Amino acid sequence: AQSVTQLDSHVSVSEGTPVLLRCNYSSSYSPSLFWYVQHPNKGLQLLLKYTSAATLVKGINGFEAEFKKSETSFHLTKPSAHMSDAAEYFCVVSDRYGGATNKLIFGTGTLLAVQP
């Protein structure tokens, strides 16, 4: 079965400093991986997705993630944090192999705080 583990429940950074949100996945086959962001009182928004093409994936708002099969990781990074980045971030794997359902399996989330 597919699963993701987000290693930090809370991350706090200063504005202008790099962001690193960590995610490890478990999958018996080549997974599809995503990062979603959820701002307070707003819906989930897709930041980026990996679907077995380039291992370095660029997303919206300057975020990137690198798929590392040897480390089973898919960490999310951004060179310089902005106040508007404060939100909850979810690492997600798609559970679709062998079946029709493309249900998403979510990590428990990382709450990112950005200090001025």
Next chain:
Amino acid sequence: GAGVSQSPSNKVTEKGKDVELRCDPISGHTALYWYRQRLGQGLEFLIYFQGNSAPDKSGLPSDRFSAERTGESVSTLTIQRTQQEDSAVYLCASSAGHLEQFFGPGTRLTVL
């Protein structure tokens, strides 16, 4: 609007009552999903509809939960005899086949 909409945005009910939550997917999206997000947790898959195929109900937590979808349009999630542990945000998503899922704003359900 162009996005997924859900209603109501908030629902407070008493234990034992039935509730019905509604999802309007993006027009033309054949796939529709329901998820539940409990406080401080990630989303849990509940049910999946794809066109006229039989729905995947594997995530429904009990027989008190059911969902319907009319063709490729509106879906309703019904919870019968609500319990306090049903309190959560219920999220709906739609997609064009197996592509990116677009999420609605959710319905926050509080069972007193």
